[in-house]
Amino acid sequence: MMGEAIVHVNGVDLCTETFGDPDAPAILLIGGMGASMDWWDADFCRRLALGGRKVIRYDFRDTGRSTTWPPGAPGYTGDDLVADAVALADLLAAGRAHIVGISMGGAIAQHLAIDHPERVATLTLVSTSTGPDDDLPPIDERLEAAFADPAPEPDWSDPEAVVAHLVEDWRLFAGPDFFDQEYTREIARQVVARTIDIESSVKNHALVKGSGSARPRLREITAPTLVVHGGADPFFPPGHAVMLAREINRAQLLILDGVGHQPPPPSTWDVVVPAILGHTALSLPEAQ
Template sequence: MSGETMVQVNGVELCVESFGDPADPAVLLIAGGASSLDWWADEFCRRLAHGGRRVIRYDHRDTGRSTSYPAGEPGYTGADLAADPLALLDALGVHRAHVVGLSMGGGIAQRIAIEHGDRVATLTLMSTSPGDVEEEQEQGQRQEPPPAPDWTDPEAAVEGLMRDVRSAAGSVTIGEDGLRRLAERVVGRTRDMAASQVNHWVAEAGPEPKAGLDAVTAPTLVLHGTEDPLFSLAHGRALAERIAGARLVPLEGLGHEHPPPALWDVVVPEILRHTARG
């Protein structure tokens, strides 16, 4: 399969796209919260595919072309979002995959590795957290976030997405032209931008996993930005310490975002080396 395809799983439609030879080992990319498959750049996926991997990316519920719910009224829980990727792999005939998750997608990837270890050949966690890392409080007052844009206005939505990426970026980030093209693509593909930007954050968590990170048996790689303003490097260190045998690779200058082109020469080889293990 290549090109975008709509797949029926768990009572919803998910948009999925794959790169590479279907006979190659599968790498499943799970994007962050409120993030469609577009945030895994085409060329990033192609580079992984050229390394002998079948790369699979998809739109979460309420992102891109997948099933959308009214803004503020998600008809699912966080546990449902975590169940979708496995159902998607089933629909694609993939029993075992190399799972790569970023931010919220990293939380989903952890849950899959804990509850369904037989489905995970290797685990790669990017810009994410085990969820209970203590950090020193920043001095001074936090600034109030700017008001949300009118997500129904395409131009305002593009500017809003660009602002959000800039606010979480480090010194190594996507260029302005590339960011604008990406934001325009996201807005153009998304069924309901308001729902996309709200619903993941207001959905109930659902049932929690019955085990912790000590249950993860998959070989684990942790990639974490040194300038992440949402999850400092302490979160990456905590993941590497709590998962047996995990390896941490700090990404110098990266903030909290999907890997920008300037870091592909680091990130892609790391993932290819790691996924050669499973």
Template structure:
């Protein structure tokens, strides 16, 4: 793997690549408030071993990328889409397979609507519709609502942040499987220690819905695979099903018992599905 700092859209972004640059490119887009570390090394290597050139990057306000003082981000949500475009530009990639999780899946949808000729295919994991027009979807679980409304964190304390994010990860994992507390704690601690300012991730929370209007998802032309967990507490399974219905020709893969995100227990089926999907497109 090779780490590289790039300059794009007025900010510095930390990126990393895996595999052979001559292989079909896959751009991994993480969710809000999450650095590229959440696309774990072993997951990226597994994708690359299957003949893909894998690129991951830190969003602005995460990891080693440019950060801004917490509380008032001087940029709109659309700049996160522009950052993804800038990463492809920096690597000289004219078009890539986009794999987005959670809010990263939303960014991938907006990317595909804005610049369809730069998207080979979409893989949308644990996400929901990024544009208006999909009504009647269920709200997050009671556990999710309770956590968001009652849990506090001292962002000036590294230990408080680690414990908060660990509790958040435990809640997102759902209640159908054992939670890997030790492994998740190690990941969260490493992410916090690596960040320029871990408190800056809060800026992404202020960007929810901060995006210009787009056309309907039915205008997406990229071949699309939707992957969703049956125990997702943030976006219950109906969100994945609705997304697959809205995007023409999209396929849906439900992961039994999976929560929100890319869990280690699901790496094998997710990697296999991405390889299969991108091979068919190629």
């Protein structure tokens, strides 16, 4: 099942893509809210694969080529998204994977590590949190102002208008020194070209009932954990990463100076890829 494939799990079709040696230890990449697999750059996946890993990325429900619901009416919950990750670990990673989750995918990864520890060899949490809390820094004022006065919706039938909308949305979250407009536009074009219903993809995840905050249970995580976070993240400022590294037993923290709330930019790969490869060289005995 190397390359791109549609797999049927939990009553839905999910589009997956696999890189590297099929017999190598598996890394399962879990994306952010509304993000198809394309936002995990294929070259990033290949670099991880060259380090001796089988790398799996996939389209969530309502993104890319996976099963889609009408805009504004997602027919699933956050628990279903966790169950999908479990099913993919079973199907594509022989029941046990190194889990790497970003933003919403990081929240999914936390629940996966707590409720299904036998599936998680190691855990890497990127640009994520357990959610807002009184002792954690709030959203950056600039981003909060953008949420309060959002840009008009694009014409969803006009691909170039949607691409421009996605680019400007990603600009809000990226670190100013790590936003490459043409690079982002290229990925956005891939996303729009591959996505069954881009309006559903943009809107529906925000409407899904979540699995709740994992913070009260972070101490239950037994998988070796690496926390990777942008030092200029406007959505989850670095205090969120410090909290995760403090409250998860023996977690390690890697701060990327100047990076925002975004997948690791290419200019950081010389740091991030070796960090993930080194971390995923760790393993625990199978849970009893």
